[in-house]
Amino acid sequence: MARTIIPFGPQHPVLPEPLHLKLTLEDETVVEAIPALGYIHRGLEGLARGRDFNQMVYVVERVCGICSCIHALCYCNCIEKLMGLDVPRRAKYLRVIWSELHRIHSHLLWLGLFADAFGFESLFMALWRVRERVMNILEATAGNRVIISVNIIGGVRRDINGAMLQHMLLDLDAIEKELKPLYSTMMNDYTVQKRTVGVGVLSKEQAYALGSAGPVLRGSGWAQDMRQLKYEAFEDLDFEPVVEHEGDCFARNKVRFREVFQSIDLVREAIRKLPDGDLAVKVKGNPEGEITFRVEQPRGELFYYVRCNGEKNPERVRIRTPTFANIPPLLAMLPGVQLADVPVIALSIDPCISCTER
């Protein structure tokens, strides 16, 4: 049979980002998928040479706009560990609150886009309406909607006062109440099941062998979440990774939706246990030595390697992002599927190309 090669991307209606796949087709069936990356490579790691270690926080926040807070959290942890800084407990809790709010908004964003990918536009709209409530909380507490720049070396930049915390609790209740019916739609609707159950299956062995991360890994039955490493305030919080076993698009979808509820609970718990105290410690001197640190991003494991030589500029900052880890599993899922399922499967790994290419 004749083979056709068609491009998927770089400009494609289903994804706002330039993901480019060369798909080899036999009729309507995908035989092979070859990714082409590099459309939005900027060279952020190279910027570390020209910035001092405090300015670099703002650069790493712009690796990815969706989970910017978590990138900054990971980088700040690296530098703080190198300099031996003892971050105040209140700052640790506030960091967890903001990073979990980021996870809620990122997952709701993805769930909406996913609904849009299989043509369920009203569900997309409904999920994004709820997401605006989270954006409002972020704007009210940090001053910006998307890139909130709250993390600094040694702590956080601003406080959340008691009245705002009460307001947040009420808002979180409202978010949970509005999400409950959407959850049952996502889980039980005929259209959703028809397009996602059994599509893009990644077996447990494959998920491990190909080194996938985050909800893709947990959707295939592995209970691995970097929050188990108990960084920041997670040591005091009640946390169990969300795991599903089917390994298809539906399972990944379910993992993310359940994580939204889990993150809401984590924020509530962090607000309840929030201790009093300072927001940041004074930073003196320059960092020296090398270190690695891992945190859990909405998309999976985020890995930072920082090497400093006692000058104000870090010598090397290396970032390994979860989407990079999830591209080999995506390529393993694609052969054998119908062309119409490609957008759904490509979205199911939650690709963040600006993270991947930096």
Next chain:
Amino acid sequence: MKFDLQQWINTGRLKSPWVAHYDCGSCNGCDIEVLACLTPVYDVERFGIINVGNPKQADVLLVSGTVNPRNRVVLKNLYDQMQHPKAVIALGACGLNGGIFQEAYNVVGGVDKVIPVDVYVPGCPPKPEAIIDAVVVALGKIKEQLEKADRGQAVNG
């Protein structure tokens, strides 16, 4: 009065601008704000603004992020495929002049290094209200182009 087809098309162009969006190396911050414009809280469809995937059907091109040597080809290609009259909006600090990425080795600079830009939207990222406002300003530019074309020759396409 005689029915004027051109007049009719021009009215449609200004009352319902179709927008194509291309992420040209931004950090996603601007992109998710563009998407937020489409959703119930901001809901640009009440102004007739529709997000389309096909540049051939679009009146306005929204570009977010800096340009790099690889995607400048794609950006130019998208711009050339759009029919006249057209307007380009550059989003965010990095769409304007490179922003925080200015000194990175793989950054060419702002969007205006590759294609002519009509409206600049500052902010990192700009708020959805600012993006909606930019589309309205871009419509003014399209109207100018239409009037110019009316005086001279027929509008292409």
